[in-house]
Amino acid sequence: MKTEWPLWEIFIRGQHGLSHRHVGSLHAPDAEMAIKNARDVYTRRNEGVSIWVVEAAAITASSPSDKGPMYEPSESKVYRHPSFYDIPDDVGAM
Amino acid sequence: MYAQMVKSTGTGVKSREEMSPEEAAFQARIDAGEKIEPKDWMPEGYRKTLIRQIGQHAHSEIVGQLPEGNWITRAPTLERKAILLAKVQDEAGHGLYLYCAAETLGVSRDEMTEMLLDGRMKYSSIFNYPTLTWADMGAVGWLVDGAAIMNQVPLQRTSFGPYSRAMIRVCKEESFHQRQGFDIMMKMAKGNAQQKAMAQDALNRFWYPALMMFGPSDKDSVHSAQSMAWRIKMNTNDELRQKFVDQTVPQAEFLGLSVPDENLKWNEEKGGYDFSEPDWEEFFEVIKGNGPCNTDRLAARNKAWDDGAWVREGLMAHAEKKRARKMAAE
Numbered sequence: 001m002k003t004e005w006p007l008w009e010i011f012i013r014g015q016h017g018l019s020h021r022h023v024g025s026l027h028a029p030d031a032e033m034a035i036k037n038a039r040d041v042y043t044r045r046n047e048g049v050s051i052w053v054v055e056a057a058a059i060t061a062s063s064p065s066d067k068g069p070m071y072e073p074s075e076s077k078v079y080r081h082p083s084f085y086d087i088p089d090d091v092g093a094m
Numbered sequence: 095m096y097a098q099m100v101k102s103t104g105t106g107v108k109s110r111e112e113m114s115p116e117e118a119a120f121q122a123r124i125d126a127g128e129k130i131e132p133k134d135w136m137p138e139g140y141r142k143t144l145i146r147q148i149g150q151h152a153h154s155e156i157v158g159q160l161p162e163g164n165w166i167t168r169a170p171t172l173e174r175k176a177i178l179l180a181k182v183q184d185e186a187g188h189g190l191y192l193y194c195a196a197e198t199l200g201v202s203r204d205e206m207t208e209m210l211l212d213g214r215m216k217y218s219s220i221f222n223y224p225t226l227t228w229a230d231m232g233a234v235g236w237l238v239d240g241a242a243i244m245n246q247v248p249l250q251r252t253s254f255g256p257y258s259r260a261m262i263r264v265c266k267e268e269s270f271h272q273r274q275g276f277d278i279m280m281k282m283a284k285g286n287a288q289q290k291a292m293a294q295d296a297l298n299r300f301w302y303p304a305l306m307m308f309g310p311s312d313k314d315s316v317h318s319a320q321s322m323a324w325r326i327k328m329n330t331n332d333e334l335r336q337k338f339v340d341q342t343v344p345q346a347e348f349l350g351l352s353v354p355d356e357n358l359k360w361n362e363e364k365g366g367y368d369f370s371e372p373d374w375e376e377f378f379e380v381i382k383g384n385g386p387c388n389t390d391r392l393a394a395r396n397k398a399w400d401d402g403a404w405v406r407e408g409l410m411a412h413a414e415k416k417r418a419r420k421m422a423a424e
Binding site for chain 2 (some may be wrong): 003004005007023024025026028030033040041044045059061063064
């Protein structure tokens with residue numbers, strides 16, 4: 001019988017209050033085992049305080065060929081960055 | 095290295111004129127230092143070569159647990175046992191990071207495992223040597239992990255994103271491995287005469303197999319040029335071997351042990367040591383499957399895979415049953 005366990009993507013939140021971050025993937029029969037395996041594979045050195053597991057098949061990703069239409073529009077909108085605005089030194093910290 | 099003699103497909107490096115527009119754009123991205131991600135277009139040869147290389151690297155981590163696992167039950171103290179256990183567990187983790195990276199290229203975990211088990215895929219020649227005494231645990235950590243680090247540090251900058259990220263994780267953990275090995279060597283080398291002799295014997299047996307880990311000399315390495323153009327190989331085999339010797343010889347001197355090479359000599363002009371080549375005949379025999387432990391290693395992996403089949407199937411069946419029950423309840 002061929003029974004490859006499904007692939008799970010693993011996200012870990014570190015100690016310092018940042019968001020969960022993708023760290024890799026692993027195979028497990030179900031979500032509960034995926035969390036147990038993730039603990040062994042990805043937190044052997046105190047890397048995290050919280051684990052999310054998501055079945056890889058459930059993730060929808062943007063396509064690399066969409067890179068142009070998706071991200072180029074923001075390149076021309078420099079006014080979205082604070083450095084676009086000249087504030088005189090006299091105004092002080094802003 | 096952990097990936098020795100990885101065959102690249104195709105016929106050497108193409109010139110810009112010979113490349114298709116896709117290939118030229120791909121090479122330009124690599125030359126600009128961009129990372130290639132799994133869903134990006136890539137030449138079939140790049141994909142296939144990487145599957146071989148990452149797969150071989152992953153298999154080496156997994157098979158590499160066996161020579162050290164051999165000593166877990168016989169470690170001299172509880173502390174040494176805990177340390178060795180942690181080290182071997184790390185190797186399992188490293189194998190898993192690498193398998194994941196290879197899987198993003200479209201090969202399944204089971205396919206890779208089966209190719210290891212039936213000999214279609216290789217693992218590093220170094221793990222076909224036996225670990226005969228406790229001092230070998232020192233020599234393996236110091237020399238084998240030392241050689242591995244030499245190769246893996248530059249691979250953190252490799253062009254394939256998932257491989258690069260796996261290497262970054264591995265490198266973070268690997269220096270503990272080398273240090274714990276050196277720590278064992280220090281203890282043995284500064285111990286009584288018998289312990290020092292064991293340390294020397296371990297160095298004698300592992301020196302040349304460690305040098306072989308970098309693969310054959312560049313002049314015999316037909317696949318290097320393409321892999322280097324693709325940035326999946328960052329340095330030549332000879333460069334890394336030289337670097338390893340230059341780094342390791344002073345460490346052996348510190349231990350008061352002698353490197354088993356009568357031609358070993360500092361060469362002021364090149365700023366490195368001259369040293370004897372390992373026996374390449376032996377290397378090719380080991381790669382072909384005729385090393386001292388090839389049969390044992392593959393038998394152990396096959397047994398683990400076969401004996402674990404009922405667990406893999408049972409847990410999957412249980413998971414499916416649970417899912418069906420939950421669906422019915424909703």
